[in-house]
Amino acid sequence: MGLFKRFFKKDKKKKKEDKGKKGIKISSNYNKNINQIKNILKDCEDVIYREFTVGSEQNYNFAIIYIDGLIDKKLISDYVLESLMHQARELEPNPKIFKNKLYELCKKGNIAATEIKEAQTIDEAIDYILAGETILILENYPKILVISSRGWPVRGLQEPQTETVIRGPRDGFVETGKYNTTLIRRRIRDPKLKLKYMKLGVRSKTDVAIMYIEDIANKEMVEEVKRRLKDIKIDSVIESGYIEQYIQDNYYSPFPQVETTERPDAVAASLYEGRIAIVTDNTPFVLLVPATLTTFLQSSEDYYERWIITSLIRLLRYVAALIALLLPSLYIAITSYHPGMLPTELALYVAATRDGVPFPAFIEAFIMEATIELLREAGMRLSGPIGTTIGIVGGLVIGQAAVEAGIVSPLMIIIVAVTTISSFAIPNYSFATSFRIVRFAIMLSSAILGLYGIMLGLLLLGSHLVNLKSFGVPYLTPFVSTGITWMDLKDAFVTYPIPKANKRPKFTNVVDETRTDEENTIKAERGDEDDRGQ
Template sequence: MFRFIQRRLKTDSSDDVETKKSNEFPIELFTSVQMNVENIKNLLQSPSDLVVREFTLGNTTHPCAVICIDGLVDMNLVNDKIIKNIQIGISTANKPISFFGDEVLTELERGVLSTSELSRTDSLDEAVLGILSGDTCVFVEGIDEVLIIGSKGWESRGVEEPVTEALVRGPRDGFIENLRTNTAHIRRRVRDPNLRIENHKVGRRSKKDLVVIYVDGIVHPELVKEVNRRLKTIDLDDVQETGYIEEWIEDSFLSPFPQLQSTERPDKVAANVLQGRVAILLDGTPFALLAPTTLISLLQSPEDYYERWQIGTLLRLLRFFAAFITLFLPALYIALVSYHPGMIPSKLAFSIASTREGVPFPAVVEALIMEATIELLREAGVRLPKPIGQTIGIVGGLVIGDAAVSAGIVSPVMVIVVAVTAIASFALPHYSVSISLRMLRFVVMIGAAIFGLYGIILVYIGINIHLANLKSFGVPYTTPFAPMFSRDWKDVLVRAPLTMMRTRPAFLKTKDEDRMNRGRRS
């Protein structure tokens, strides 16, 4: 039923988008500069940051106008490369302005303007969109077309190390909120002429720039076609962040697990597109999306490949162990203490019983109280400024834990279990996976409180059933285990030496499977 509703929603939204697109007609421009200027002013309600510079072409009386938005453009470029060039270039032109006619814009394009980004349009919608995107429009009297000149120059954050994906060894640059800077990061790393960057506009009102990046000749063509199809179904006023896109185009919005991988690291995007995946970048956010993804890839880190294979394997195994602790440790404590004390060694059982003496709550209530407290402290630490947030997280945890034990509300062993669980969740490289496991941890705890170990096993089976049915752009989420691709096991739990990983992942069905020459010595 849920899948039927999901398909209907996406189908209906796709039909609505096509209907709206078919009903949109471009508003044509006038031949009068004054009428075009007034039309744009009325459309934008004459904002204070709208720059309109009206002048004459060269030493003639032929009207001309330049329109842009202050703060979105590089004003030095507008003054020196556009206005100044037009005035000087037309004055020194070989033929009189009266002889130009409709060829004025052509003369400006070829012989006057020295900027690299130039386009022409006869649509008022495209002209206004260009102005609001940071471009400059040039209107000339007697011509119902406009020159759109690329002049973007707004302030942006400098390139910094990603905060959410810090590495001990690896590149220190990360994506920023400027789309062209981000695509340049990918170009620097993938100098392949087959690298493709396809442009989209998303948001019916914001019309933000979005790009789809892949390597032609490696990626499966159907994957690119499916990604573009889903992106075209987006029907929102504004798309603030790639999280909007992720929720819209994922296979199942009911699943707690992420079906697209988000990252701030250009090296990670470059490595994945060379494997045969597709990257999605949006202007205004440093987070890129990678499709498709699997549960195993979400537990891997770029650092696994920057260190030697033995170290990468050890780090990866520690990460899988941390995921197990994050999901099951509090539930195992509840089940063993409440239902199966006989499975605990005698000395440890006596020690736990002595620490729980006087605690008024059963183990499940005790665990829920402490886990909820830890989640509150974690959230408070994230929202507060960095120096204060770190202090609140450390001091708050120590003070509350010590006070709870002293008051006899919780046992010391419970504090240790919750603390180890919290530390293990921070060892996971992907924030969305960490949140998913933290959510499911409460479900496993409730199952342990009701049925003990049997409840844990039942919830674990339910999670596996869900994972086995989950897909990311047609790729099963549990790949390469179910379905089984034994060739890809060398890069799952164990990170094999690079000389052994000669092929790309089999489940991506890439057109070019070889990563290196097969005839080369191992």
């Protein structure tokens, strides 16, 4: 009997949950609908209830409900209220038709709004209100009209602060998702560009858009992105970082597996490569998946300048990444364990600069690296001019004072300065931060085992990166993947001339690998010649 009760209670509980998911039904009783909305949105003084009547011979009660500050009041006033309150009264239609088809008359004839939808339940109507829409309730009709009227304040388009370029577009994403998808659509005038909306967050109900090009992106990867987003169970999604941590393959790894960008041109270029963009409302950062080590070391500007220049710059980034990762560790290992590797004169100079320094090389390097990280963090949290001043003055003053006090050697100041500058050469901030974290671990291993410690740290780092994946794509693609062409491998280090780059990268398993259709180009040229001949 107890077992029966247990299953019976579960079934009963499940029925209640299913009933709750359906929501409150819309009633034909005008006052009941308004009272239900008021009960749910009680103590919300920014919710506006505007009741009025429509009709010349017989008055019918109407009500619009919206949140002050989230809607375009001029649109509601000029194209909804004026149409219903003035123009509808002047029509004087047949009373019988007016009574039976009032809802259709309002929906199709009197409201001059560009987008009108229907809410199926009271809960759905409230979701629309909270999203910045206006709902219209009619007397004696079990339906609610939803009028598109979003009009909250929006930040103007500005150049991205974290991804500045010398040559390229200057517009960046803003905090409104609709504007961000528009900026992407402006660059991709292709009907194959698909956009799928979903809401994440049980309470926040944040709008999230998935964008991909249908005949380029891999369908299995698109479905995997949708599945991971649907599996997110959280009460609120404030920023795209929440989504990033949920959908990445390994959230214990210091390396990011989802690329973030503020640039619409970077998103458009990634979509043409078969990648998938995730646009989140309330943030200017768009997520791109899958992501690999090479994509983090590339910049959208690489394809705007001539390929020879950008190839040299891209190689310089790889050198900068190695310097940012290994230079302090090499200093510690050589000065502490392997001074014989240096030429005699250089070894004597290093020993002379360290004369009087009371700390071993590891403590010396750790103090200066930690100081630089503190200065960098302080400069980022302050306003532009003040942050720049603190970074420059703080670095000069603290470095000079540390040398004069005998705490660190002058060579250590140079090592730290070159390491910091090299980390700034990495285009992606999250990826550069990962190198900063791993650098401290390799410094510790070099302090214990010298060069052997560095090799051990690199082996552990390499094994981690080899096993790391982003949506099933190996993180070290194209270096460890099968089926990768020689062109993909070259494009990882240098920029290939665009006229010769007629194939898309294969790491996303794209459906359409060809960038240019040579057959269609030849046919078009022949057609032009025939037209000229005629």
